[in-house]
Amino acid sequence: MTxxxxxxxxxxxxxxxxxxxxxxxxxxxxxxxxxxxxxPWCDTRLSPAQRTALMLDALTxxxxxxxxxxxxxxxxxxxxxxxxxxxxxxxLGIRTTFYSDGPLGPREGRATxxxxxxxxxATFEPELARITAQAIADEVKHKGNxxxxxxxxxxxxxxxxxxxxxxxxxxxxVSSRFAVPWILGAEGEGIIANVKHYTANxxxxxxxxxxxxxxxxxxxxxxxxxDERTLREIYxxxxxxxxxxxxxxxxxxxxxxxxxxxACSSRHLLQTILREEWGFDGYVLTDYYFAQKxxxxxxxxxxxxxxxxxxxxxxxxxxxxxxxxxxxxxxIDLRLGNILRTLFRxxxxxxxxxxxxxNAIDQARHADIARQxxxxxxxxxxxxxxxxLNAANLSSIAIIGESSDRYVxxxxxxxxxxxxxxxxxxxxxxxxxxxxxxxxxxxxxxxxAATTATGADVAFVFVTDNATEGxxxxxxxxxxxxxxxxxxxxxxxxxxxxxxxxxxxxxxxxAVLTPWRDQxxxxxxxxxxxxxxxxxxxxxxFGDESPSGRLPITFPxxxxxxxxxxxxxxxxxVANRTVYKEGVLVGYRxxxxxxxxxxxxxxFGLAYTTFSYSNLRLSGRTVTATxxxxxxxxxxxxxxxxxxxxxxGPGIVQPPRxxxxxxxxxxxxxxxxxxxxxxxxxxxxxxxxxxGDWRIAPGCYRAHVGAHSRQLPLxxxxxxxxxTCP
Ligand code: BGC
Numbered sequence: 001m002t003x004x005x006x007x008x009x010x011x012x013x014x015x016x017x018x019x020x021x022x023x024x025x026x027x028x029x030x031x032x033x034x035x036x037x038x039x040p041w042c043d044t045r046l047s048p049a050q051r052t053a054l055m056l057d058a059l060t061x062x063x064x065x066x067x068x069x070x071x072x073x074x075x076x077x078x079x080x081x082x083x084x085x086x087x088x089x090x091x092l093g094i095r096t097t098f099y100s101d102g103p104l105g106p107r108e109g110r111a112t113x114x115x116x117x118x119x120x121x122a123t124f125e126p127e128l129a130r131i132t133a134q135a136i137a138d139e140v141k142h143k144g145n146x147x148x149x150x151x152x153x154x155x156x157x158x159x160x161x162x163x164x165x166x167x168x169x170x171x172x173x174v175s176s177r178f179a180v181p182w183i184l185g186a187e188g189e190g191i192i193a194n195v196k197h198y199t200a201n202x203x204x205x206x207x208x209x210x211x212x213x214x215x216x217x218x219x220x221x222x223x224x225x226x227d228e229r230t231l232r233e234i235y236x237x238x239x240x241x242x243x244x245x246x247x248x249x250x251x252x253x254x255x256x257x258x259x260x261x262x263a264c265s266s267r268h269l270l271q272t273i274l275r276e277e278w279g280f281d282g283y284v285l286t287d288y289y290f291a292q293k294x295x296x297x298x299x300x301x302x303x304x305x306x307x308x309x310x311x312x313x314x315x316x317x318x319x320x321x322x323x324x325x326x327x328x329x330x331x332i333d334l335r336l337g338n339i340l341r342t343l344f345r346x347x348x349x350x351x352x353x354x355x356x357x358x359n360a361i362d363q364a365r366h367a368d369i370a371r372q373x374x375x376x377x378x379x380x381x382x383x384x385x386x387x388x389l390n391a392a393n394l395s396s397i398a399i400i401g402e403s404s405d406r407y408v409x410x411x412x413x414x415x416x417x418x419x420x421x422x423x424x425x426x427x428x429x430x431x432x433x434x435x436x437x438x439x440x441x442x443x444x445x446x447x448x449a450a451t452t453a454t455g456a457d458v459a460f461v462f463v464t465d466n467a468t469e470g471x472x473x474x475x476x477x478x479x480x481x482x483x484x485x486x487x488x489x490x491x492x493x494x495x496x497x498x499x500x501x502x503x504x505x506x507x508x509x510x511a512v513l514t515p516w517r518d519q520x521x522x523x524x525x526x527x528x529x530x531x532x533x534x535x536x537x538x539x540x541x542f543g544d545e546s547p548s549g550r551l552p553i554t555f556p557x558x559x560x561x562x563x564x565x566x567x568x569x570x571x572x573x574v575a576n577r578t579v580y581k582e583g584v585l586v587g588y589r590x591x592x593x594x595x596x597x598x599x600x601x602x603x604f605g606l607a608y609t610t611f612s613y614s615n616l617r618l619s620g621r622t623v624t625a626t627x628x629x630x631x632x633x634x635x636x637x638x639x640x641x642x643x644x645x646x647x648x649g650p651g652i653v654q655p656p657r658x659x660x661x662x663x664x665x666x667x668x669x670x671x672x673x674x675x676x677x678x679x680x681x682x683x684x685x686x687x688x689x690x691x692g693d694w695r696i697a698p699g700c701y702r703a704h705v706g707a708h709s710r711q712l713p714l715x716x717x718x719x720x721x722x723x724t725c726p
Contacts, residue, residue: 036093036349048344052337055092061329063089064336065318069310070099081108081144081356083413084288084308095353097343099194099285099307100145102414103152103166104530105136108143109358112136112366112531113418116410116509117152119377119527121168121178121552122605124638125664128373129178133185133193135366140191144356146348147192149252149413151182153238156510156553157202157586158564158571160472165410165509165528169552170587170602172234173659176241183246192346195242196252197287198263198274199235200224200580204472206572215471217572220290223257226580229652231258232687234586240278249282249342253303255291262293270302281345283338288413296326304335363419367532374529374536376636380547380606381514381555382523386458386501388543388608394436398453399425400495401443401462401488401505408507409528412469418531424462424505427534431542446491450498459499460541461520463488467509472572476559477513492516505537511555514599525551546608548636548664550708554588555600563590588709589655603659603708607635609669613706616714621679625705625714629667638664639675639705642712646699646723648686657704657712679703684720700725 036042039058041051056064071087072080084099105111114120114132133151140148152166153175168175183193202224205215226235242248251274253264263269264286274280283304286292292303295312299321306313321327343349380387389397399405404425407418422430429438441452443461453459463478474480478488496502496519503522506512507529517523524547526537539545556562563582564571570581585593588602609631616625627639642657661677684701685694698721706712717725 035351039093041344041349044350048341051344051349052341055094055340056333056337058092059089061332062315063092064332065315067094067336067339068304068318068332069306069313070308071310073309075308083107083149086305086307094349097147097348098145098354099147099149100140100143101149103150104409104414105416106140106143106145106148107413107416108145108356110417110419111139111143112361112363112370113407113409113416113421114370115374115377115530115533116165116528117168117178118165118509118552119529119549120373121174121377122379122525122527122549123373123376123664124174124550124552124662125376126177126181128376130181130185131369132373133182134189135369137186137189137191139361139366140186141189141354142357142360144354145191146354147194147250148186149194149196150186151179151193152196152414153179153242154197154199154201155234155238155586157580158472159476159511159553159556159562160206160474160571161202161510162204162468162470162472163410163412163414164553165467166414168238170554171552171659172237174552174662175238177662179238179242180246183242183248187246187249187346190347190351192249192282192342193246194250194252194285195239195248197254198239198251198284199254199269200226200231200258201254201256201263203572203578204470206472207474217576217578219255221257221576222573223260223577224580225259225577227583228689229687230580230583233584236273239274243274243278243280247281249346251280251282251284252287253284253291255287262291262297264292264303265294265297265301267301275302282342295321299327299331299335304338367420370530371532371535374526374533375539375545377527377549378529378536378540378547379525379549379551379604380523380540381525381600381604382517382520383606383608384521386503386521387541389458389541391431391433391436391542394432394457396437396439396456397428397432398439398441398456398459398495398499399428399462400441400449400453400459400491401464403464403507404460404462404505405440405442407531408464409530410467410469410509414469421531422534424534424537427538428460428541431538443488443491444486446487446494449491450494453495453499453502456499456501458501458503459495460503460505461492461495462505462507463492464506465508465510465512473510476511476556476562477515489516493519496520503541507533511553513558514555517599525549525555543608543633546633546635547605548607548638550603550605550638551600552602554591554598554602556591557597557599561591561596561598563587583653584655585653589658592656592709593653598710601708601710603638603640604710605638605708607631607637609633609635611635611637611667611707613639613713616705616716618703618716618718621684623661623677623679623703623705623716624674626672626674627665627667628672629669632669634666634668636664636666637707638662640708641677642704642709643679643683644702644704645684645686646697646701648688648695648697648699652686654686657709659709675705677703677705696720698723
């Protein structure tokens with residue numbers, strides 16, 4: 001699904017009284033320019049700050065104002081080689097800056113369709129984020145862009161949220177550990193990463209039933225009412241890590257409001273936290289069109305660049321704010337200085353513009369990276385001896401479901417048109433070999449699909465959801481309206497009744513309900529596995545590789561079990577106000593605290609072998625355990641450490657356990673290895689709102705180690721702050 005913003009854009013432009021064609025000139029320059037020569041700021045011995053000061057001195061006020069907003073209202077729609085452009089000042093050799101989406105790859109023409117970030121997180125292998133981001137940045141560069149609007153690090157509060165697939169799931173620690181290498185990988189390629197969406201950007205909006213039609217709690221309007229501790233402990237950590245550890249070049253402020261302020265003009269978020277506390281040195285740009293909601297507050301509180309087009313930061317608006325004294329010229333210099341200094345820091349002025357050239361992209365290499373990641377991030381949720389398949393003993397396979405035979409991905413600004421595609425149906429057929437009959441049914445009729453499945457050695461049922469930016473899913477079930485237009489739950493049941501070896505493959509962007517899970521023999525969560533996902537699946541199903549993904553999001557038994565269910569004030573909000581009443585009890589923290597058993601818990605995933613945990617020990621703040629492969633095949637295990645923390649004071653809720661470390665290890669049959677987790681001060685701290693800082697509460701702590709959030713066979717207690725453990 002692709003975006004349909006042109007209509008919105010047209011409306012916006014009409015509202016702004018500006019119906020002129022976009023500045024195609026920016027796009028037509030295609031980023032080609034000479035390197036810096038002949039100006040004082042071209043001296044590379046000077047610091048970025050010094051060079052910026054010299055450039056600011058040379059710019060007229062009109063030129064400065066022209067640099068504070070994008071110049072093309074709909075680059076994506078009109079075929080520009082970018083989703084956003086900000087024209088430069090040719091007189092001073094400042095060329096156009098080009099902005100690209102996104103977290104799965106660029107969307108200017110075709111690109112390598114990497115697995116969705118939720119799959120990347122499911123690998124529990126942060127190094128793969130670095131490798132993926134390098135490949136994405138390389139393509140962004142070869143599409144002629146300078147900045148990539150990624151990664152998406154919003155922590156999933158509502159599993160229905162349309163953009164869950166773009167995120168790293170429901171845990172801030174996982175999200176942080178993937179954000180940092182992603183940014184370092186992209187920026188190592190010379191592309192400025194733009195971490196998004198800052199912050200509490202938790203929903204797109206629910207599609208209302210009559211009479212409340214339209215989007216309820218739309219992301220453009222909703223106010224996230226969230227307490228400070230929850231912000232600090234759940235929603236901010238991935239941004240904090242991006243700034244402090246990865247020194248990210250830019251931050252995208254979100255569409256929504258946070259505690260009454262537009263995210264793009266919140267002094268608390270943009271100035272106090274981002275700049276003063278974290279030391280952010282890059283620039284803040286707005287999410288497209290509707291995130292910026294005013295001129296003076298945004299300028300005074302911390303937004304540097306309006307994208308994709310001038311509205312609140314048009315020269316006219318800024319001139320008016322200057323004339324009325326609401327904004328000073330010093331503030332304009334500060335804002336623009338942040339943009340220019342970042343561009344200097346990344347060498348933008350010292351190199352030629354990147355030239356769009358798809359031929360310079362190593363498509364085969366990138367496709368292989370996408371395959372490797374997919375192989376590591378598919379999660380085996382159930383396996384009653386049906387997998388892996390043994391090609392030598394097979395004579396027939398049934399493949400059911402049209403989603404087995406096409407590219408499956410999420411919609412919106414991160415949608416990709418793949419360079420190439422090997423569908424699961426094609427890859428399984430190829431891997432099975434000529435001796436195996438593969439029967440296919442699109443799944444549009446459950447009874448005839450069951451007939452196709454009858455008698456096959458194994459029946460795969462491929463099902464999908466329909467996640468997209470712009471609207472949340474109406475429900476978590478596979479029978480939901482919009483879930484590929486059919487009752488996929490009934491399809492699964494019918495096939496499972498016809499064939500005892502039925503294996504369901506979910507290609508979904510988030511958790512889904514699996515009410516038929518007791519009736520099937522196998523179940524895999526393949527997420528949106530990207531253009532090479534078919535190959536990865538075939539290799540996993542035939543045992544060329546053992547599945548090793550783990551869930552970065554809880555799969556509930558029923559819709560009502562989720563943290564934001566049963567209360568419209570929590571979600572989708574009432575009168576565009578969403579109250580984060582669950583506080584820090586997000587994701588598995590909620591299920592643990594309410595003693596709700598999920599269908600498949602956070603951190604869960606099977607392999608073709610088994611593992612055991614032993615010998616837990618603590619030395620200083622380092623926890624060590626031994627993991628042993630107790631099965632008959634090689635495989636990978638992700639050892640996880642969850643910390644049980646003492647309540648810091650009356651009324652301060654602590655989640656029962658919080659993930660503070662994970663380590664993926666590959667072990668041959670019978671082999672053992674040690675895994676180690678070091679708990680630093682932050683890992684042991686809670687955010688004390690009274691003192692406005694992180695604190696280690698005196699008390700008894702317990703580190704739990706094991707295979708997932710609900711299987712933690714080892715634990716060890718230790719006391720801090722002069723306390724003792726019972
Ligand atoms: C999305 C951003 C995206 C931007 C540009 C917005 O609608 O929220 O994530 O980067 O569009 O496509």
